Amino acid sequence: MVQISLRKQPVQARSQATCAAIKEAAARILVTRGIEALNTNLIAETAGVSVGTLYQYFPSKQAILAELIRDMRAEMLTDLQRGRQAAQGCDLNTTVRILIDATLDHHRRDAPRAEALEHAEATLRMDGETERLKADIHLLVVEILTLFGVDAPARAARDLAALASGMARAAVWAGETDFDDVAARITRAATGYLRPN
Amino acid sequence: MVQISLRKQPVQARSQATCAAIKEAAARILVTRGIEALNTNLIAETAGVSVGTLYQYFPSKQAILAELIRDMRAEMLTDLQRGRQAAQGCDLNTTVRILIDATLDHHRRDAPRAEALEHAEATLRMDGETERLKADIHLLVVEILTLFGVDAPARAARDLAALASGMARAAVWAGETDFDDVAARITRAATGYLRPN
Amino acid sequence: MVQISLRKQPVQARSQATCAAIKEAAARILVTRGIEALNTNLIAETAGVSVGTLYQYFPSKQAILAELIRDMRAEMLTDLQRGRQAAQGCDLNTTVRILIDATLDHHRRDAPRAEALEHAEATLRMDGETERLKADIHLLVVEILTLFGVDAPARAARDLAALASGMARAAVWAGETDFDDVAARITRAATGYLRPN
Amino acid sequence: MVQISLRKQPVQARSQATCAAIKEAAARILVTRGIEALNTNLIAETAGVSVGTLYQYFPSKQAILAELIRDMRAEMLTDLQRGRQAAQGCDLNTTVRILIDATLDHHRRDAPRAEALEHAEATLRMDGETERLKADIHLLVVEILTLFGVDAPARAARDLAALASGMARAAVWAGETDFDDVAARITRAATGYLRPN
DNA sequence: CATGAATGAGTCTTCATTCAT
DNA sequence: CATGAATGAAGACTCATTCAT
Structure with a gap:
């Protein structure tokens, strides 16, 4: 801490x-x-x-790193809130697509930096403010999933975040730069994950 | 290195x-x-x-860590090869399910250790032997995807590995222990990713 | 290096x-x-x-030692340049005597230190700057020997330096402190070495 | 010790x-x-x-090194004793020449080894046996110089040994292999050193 | 006697942090 | 407030030497 x-x-x-x-x-x-x-x-x-x-x-x-990460998470929350606004009234799949797109905005701004910070984040114990931001991000997704009647929405939110983050980071590692394409592929996986039946 | x-x-x-x-x-x-x-x-x-x-x-x-990681990757390759044997003649979805199951075997053996090593792996530059093992693992997946006519099989293999690894690690972080369930959720995402159209 | x-x-x-x-x-x-x-x-x-x-x-x-040695060699070069000035117009034997005197100046300042550093010098690989100083010292002697028509001046310069250094260090080891006397003896040997026929 | x-x-x-x-x-x-x-x-x-x-x-x-050095000094003493025999009845200059030749015998056998051991010798405190050998070597030279009425024979023996050793080591460093020539040059210096007047 | 696994004191070097100026 | 010299705890690694087998 x-x-x-x-x-x-x-x-x-x-x-x-x-x-x-x-x-x-x-x-x-x-x-x-x-x-x-x-x-x-x-x-x-x-x-x-x-x-x-x-x-x-x-x-x-550590505080410098922590603040860098906090900034990133704060931006991400803003990006997602903007995404939620944009997705008002859309169906689940479209909403998911829009949110995933929003999730990748900080990669679009500076992919190597996003990658480096996400990796560093796993090494540090977070401060309270960052934890709160991450909780807010999680909650935002949970709310949307709940709205669409998704089962076990907390777990689903976690799964989707992990899936998206994992794929995005691998794409950066591989040197990809077309994040629209990355978003499309992540969306395919997310949609599959959420498909009823 | x-x-x-x-x-x-x-x-x-x-x-x-x-x-x-x-x-x-x-x-x-x-x-x-x-x-x-x-x-x-x-x-x-x-x-x-x-x-x-x-x-x-x-x-x-570093060599100690490197060897620990190499051991893990070697086990994973073995697990996957066993999975491929077991999946002989199955359709894509079943094959994917079996391979994902295999991928989680080292989590089943010792989840926290698997998580810690996978994270450490991202910090180190690997030695040649480990790189070879990772390449072998990748190739195994690529071959199977190719067999089923999947588009851009190399990229798909990378995406699927990232997706599975990300979700598994998040599950461990969250304290989950039922890896059959985790495997089922990963399979849903993977199947969605691979779905034609 | x-x-x-x-x-x-x-x-x-x-x-x-x-x-x-x-x-x-x-x-x-x-x-x-x-x-x-x-x-x-x-x-x-x-x-x-x-x-x-x-x-x-x-x-x-190592850098500390290296710099100590470099300082000593730099002083020695200065001593020799001063000696060369003083020997302007003298004959060979007088010139040799003056230069040998100059060579012993750093022993006069602090004999045990000179001895210790010269010994340490043989253990280290020198840095470029020190090599350059040693080359300059060598060249200065070669030039003077050439001026007087000495055969194989490079080899003679090396021989004379070794002879002088060896005798001086032995004198220090033996506890001698009268470096004028040491210089006189070294000069006898050097003059003999240079004597035609 | x-x-x-x-x-x-x-x-x-x-x-x-x-x-x-x-x-x-x-x-x-x-x-x-x-x-x-x-x-x-x-x-x-x-x-x-x-x-x-x-x-x-x-x-x-240390004992291994010490014994290596002791062996070298023992050989050198033998070489010098043989030289003294050979020089029976010769004049000073010839005797000096013969003894210097003898001094270089261990360089002739293995110059790099001789160089390395002489350098190592300066780093170690000697054991009693080696000190005794060195004293014997010194004494042998002193006796000969006394025989020829050389002034301050102990100091002269030390000077000549230092001069010879210094020049020989420099020659090895420079890659010379013709030790007859080296001996001739050392003899010139030694003879000059001993010249009356 | 030979082996070589084990020991641990000793060295070099780094870097987060402090504080006198 | 800014500076940057100074601190020293901590960590990686070596190697002379011992001793159980």
């Missing part, structure tokens, strides 16, 4: 810029050189600040 | 026991305390040997 | 002092307890800093 | 062969891979025996 609350709220513009630079540096290192190469001195250097400054904004190395 | 060849071939009974104890200790730590807590001193202590002994059998810490 | 470039350029006064303290500590240990007793923990402790600090300034243990 | 007396006198032929094999292995490693690569496991393996056996014959790693 990682303490990620900022030590100080970066209210000023410069502070926010520094904070963002640190996070960007960490993400870039994570993607290009892997989690083993990720260390605070390198993050600070890459961000163009001193280690001391880094520790002004983040209480620990 | 990790060098995993043993430094010393454990011919004597005591040697083999020691070697196995080291691997078991590493696996136990990996499962119970995670990859960050995995260090050579702890492995040796847990195995009841000295660090020196550990290094008689393994050239590096 | 040892990488000796400092990790951090010691610009501040404190840094330079720390860096120098580390080198001094290493030299002192080398002289008093020999190369086998030389280890990074002891160097750091002797220098009054932590190991971490040592590694801020030197990328490896 | 290294304890080198054998733990057991190798009276039997097999024992002597084992003992020699260990020494040969150590020497070969020293020459081909340097003193840093010299370790007991490698020596034993190279010699075709087990570590345990190695420790039957030598009380420590």
Whole structure:
């Protein structure tokens, strides 16, 4: 359980810029050189600040990673909420298709980063805020599945998330870039999973 | 790329026991305390040997992990080959069901261990032998899909593996133990994925 | 081939002092307890800093030694260049005498240290900078010998350097401190070596 | 001060062969891979025996090296004694030439080995037996120099030994193989050193 | 006696974190 | 606030030596 609350709220513009630079540096290192190469001195250097400054904004190395992941999950929740809006009144299959599409939006924005963060996520124990976001994401899917009368909606939501995440990450690994096609294939599997009978 | 060849071939009974104890200790730590807590001193202590002994059998810490993973992949290949035998003459859906069942055999033997190793696998660059095993596993699936005239069989094999692995790992995370049920759900998704049209 | 470039350029006064303290500590240990007793923990402790600090300034243990040796060779080159200036217009024997005197200047400054470093030098593969300094030293002698029409000047330069170095080190071992006398004896041998016929 | 007396006198032929094999292995490693690569496991393996056996014959790693050096010094003493016989009745210069020739005999037999051992010798504290041999060698030269009325014969003997050893080692380093020529050059220097006036 | 498995003290090196300036 | 020098605990790995078989 990682303490990620900022030590100080970066209210000023410069502070926010520094904070963002640190996070960007960490993400870039994570993607290009892997989690083993990720260390605070390198993050600070890459961000163009001193280690001391880094520790002004983040209480620990883990906190930086945790916040990166939290941001990703927050974006994903937003993407899914937008998807739900768009799917108002559609049938199950269409809704599923739209939500899967939404799920892949952060891959579309920066696939290697999404992949790296999802992998890092499995290594860390999450902070409360991120857990809450993940719960919200899960709940959103559960609600929709419930609406369509799907059996064991919690388990189904988990299965679908795992299926989608697994396939998306494998596609990134394989170097695929056409995420519409990936979404289509994931949808085929999801639809099959949900098919009655 | 990790060098995993043993430094010393454990011919004597005591040697083999020691070697196995080291691997078991590493696996136990990996499962119970995670990859960050995995260090050579702890492995040796847990195995009841000295660090020196550990290094008689393994050239590096990574090599221990690599061999654990290689063993798992080797078992999985065997499981799948057995599955293919059993599926001789069956239709696609049945064959898929049988192979997915086989895929979950190592989860059935020790689910937390399977989960931990699959996650660790994503962190390491594999040695040649393990790459070969993974290629063999992939090829086996590709061959079967080709036999049934599935489109883009290589990509389909990758998608199905990712889908199955993702769902299985999520189930383990959630604490499920009925892997027949998990297999049934994975099969639903896989069958949907493969459905023509 | 040892990488000796400092990790951090010691610009501040404190840094330079720390860096120098580390080198001094290493030299002192080398002289008093020999190369086998030389280890990074002891160097750091002797220098009054932590190991971490040592590694801020030197990328490896070898690099410390390498830089000590490089410094010595750089001083020696300067000594010899000064000697060459002083010998302008002298005959061969006088020139030789002056250069041998110059060669012993670093023994005059700190004989045990010179001895210890020259011995350590034979153990290490040198970095490029030190090789260049040694080549420059060699070249300086070759040029002078060529000027006086000495046969096979490269080989003669090597022979004379070996002769001088060997005798000087033996003198230090024996506890001699009058390096003018040592220089006189070396000069006798060198003059004999160069005598035509 | 290294304890080198054998733990057991190798009276039997097999024992002597084992003992020699260990020494040969150590020497070969020293020459081909340097003193840093010299370790007991490698020596034993190279010699075709087990570590345990190695420790039957030598009380420590250092003892092996020490005995190798002792052997070399013993041979050198023999060479010099033979040289003194041959030089009976000759004048100083001829005697010097003969003795220098004798000094290079172990280089003629195996130059890289001689070089490696002489260098290793400088690193070790010698055992009593080797010290005695070196003292005998020194004394032999002192006696001859005294016979010819050389001033400060002990210091001269030391100077000549250093000069000869230094030049010979430099020649080996440079890859020279014609030790008659090396001897001639050393003799020129030695003769110059000894020249009255 | 020979073997080689086992030992564990000792070394090098890294890196998250602190704090004097 | 920013800096970056300093810290030192921790971890990977080596190798001389011992001892049960």
